[in-house]
Amino acid sequence: MTTPLILLLICILSAWAVSTLAELLNALRRSPTPPAGLEDIHAPEAYARSQDYASANTRLRVRSDAVLTLATVLLLLFNGLPLADGLAQNAAASLGFGPLGTDLVAGLLFIGGLLLLSQLLQLPFSLYQTFVLEERFGFNRTTPATFILDRIKGLLLGAVIGGTLLSGILWLLHAYGPGAWIGCWALAAVVMFTLQLLAPVMLPLFFRFEPLEQGPLRRDIEQLAQRVGFSLTGLFTVDGSRRSAKGNAFFTGLGNKRRIALFDTLLNDLSRQEIVAVLGHELGHWKLGHIRRTTLVGVLKIGALLWLFSLLLRWESLFTGLGLQPSPHAGLLLFGLLMAPLSLVLDTLHNLLSRRHEFQADRYAAEVTKQPEALASALRKLARQHLANLTPHPLYVALNHSHPPLAQRLAALESLAAQTRHSGSG
Ligand SMILES: [Zn+2]
Structure with a gap:
């Protein structure tokens, strides 16, 4: 075994070991039994189901x-x-293209072929997830x-967008x-912004917007948007129910093309006050600059990664030690594999920032609607609807959760409600 091969195996297996441990x-x-304070989220029978659902998902992941790592x-x-x-x-x-054309096509075939192979390996698992696991629950x-x-x-979208960027x-x-x-970085940033601009055009390929x-x-939502200065x-409404019984809400678009979309599944289960509170939270992300900040961090992260990648391209013995000709496309793949441990660290940092944003958006919603209780009861209902796991492990949360555990969000809202009551009573 050559040193580059050993190094790659260490990177891949250590990242796999940490995520499997989590x-x-x-x-x-x-x-x-459910944790204290969350006894009323699920009925006793549904609580057992929520635990079974979490276990079934864990086994599948x-x-x-394991299969992907082994392959x-x-x-x-x-x-x-x-x-x-x-x-x-x-x-x-x-x-029969010229030298540059041949190199480009070879690179696209190499990366595209390996990505397709990994998609094929994952296909049985996503079939099982959708038609067996989600079906059973x-x-x-x-x-x-x-x-x-x-x-x-x-x-097709991946091939067009990813293929253009990769070329x-x-x-x-x-x-x-x-x-x-640096040129690659500029190109990646342009593609990122274009995708955000095009999201309102692309999402209707998957969902029906009405x-x-x-x-x-x-009227309530329009009043709320106007109050916070959001030009809606x-x-x-979006037909999320065509795919899943789980509810959600999101915003798309940039500049003056902003849209809010509510899943029909959300409209069916939540009261008017609860929906307005959920939108207050979404508007909080916009008002507090979270969307801008996350985009900026994403652009900086891509720049740092591309700089590291440029160092790897100069490391010729890495390629030759694996029997490969040095080339940008082989370098991209090796970089992806070597980055597995760093990706875990970056994901952890990203999730940490995101969870902080969630707390801030909850607080914003509570303040702007003056109804922390409505948001709390919306979160309880959504957790019930999603059969949420009420007992996640902190390491798992750190690595995987972009949203704080329900117990922490409810506790934060409860202390806000207590403050409001206190200041209200003088
Ligand atoms: Zn949020």
Whole structure:
């Protein structure tokens, strides 16, 4: 075994071990009785189901991670990468483009082929998740036709957007060398902003948007938006119920094209005050600059990663030690594998920032609607609807949760409500 191979295996296996450990610790937190203060979230029978649901999801994720990790390790141990690169180079050469064109096509085939392979490996798990697991717990509303169409649309969008970005990056690196990472960064940032601009156009490929009907709910939401200075250009309901029984709300768009979309599943289960409180939370993210800040952090993160990637491209013995010709596309793949432990750290930091934003948005909603209780009861209902796991392990939360555990959010809202009562009573 060469040093680069050992290094890659250490990176892949250590990241896998940490995330699997978090899954196991999370599973061990299973308890026959709900935690104090959350006894009324689920009925006793539903509480047991919520624990079964969490365990079933854990088993599925642990298995799918193990299969993907094993496949990657086998690919590395049995020289799968030089083989795949050779196949991609030969196929590209047979097309008769010039040298730069051949390199680009070979790179696209190499990365695209390996991504497709990993998608195929994960397909049985996502089929099982949608049609067996979610079905068993009564969440699934996805028909096989919707499932297949979603996959095809996702693959096509991924191929067009990812393929364009990848071609641009490979071209810059082939033409100008590793120093072109700054150009790659600019390109990635442009693609990110374009995606945000195009989201209102792309989401209707997956969901049907209908304007929210006139009535007290619409009036309340419009008043709230006006009060916080949000120029609302569209207020829609979305047929989330066509895929899942779980409710949600989101915003899309940039600048003056902002839309709020409410899942029909949210409208069915929550009261008017609760829906307004949930929107107060979403508007809080906008008002407090969370969306802008998260985008900025994302752009800086991509820049830092591309700079590290440019260093890796200069490390020739890494490629040769694995039997690979140095090339930007092989470098991208090796970078992805070597980054597995750093990705865990970056995800943890990202989740930490996101959970902090969630607390701030909850506080904002409580203050702007003056109804912390309405948000608390909305969160309780959503947790019930999603069969939420009420006992997540802190390591699991740190690695995976962009939202704080329910108990912490309710405690924060309760202390706000207590403050309000206190100041209200003089
Ligand atoms: Zn939020």
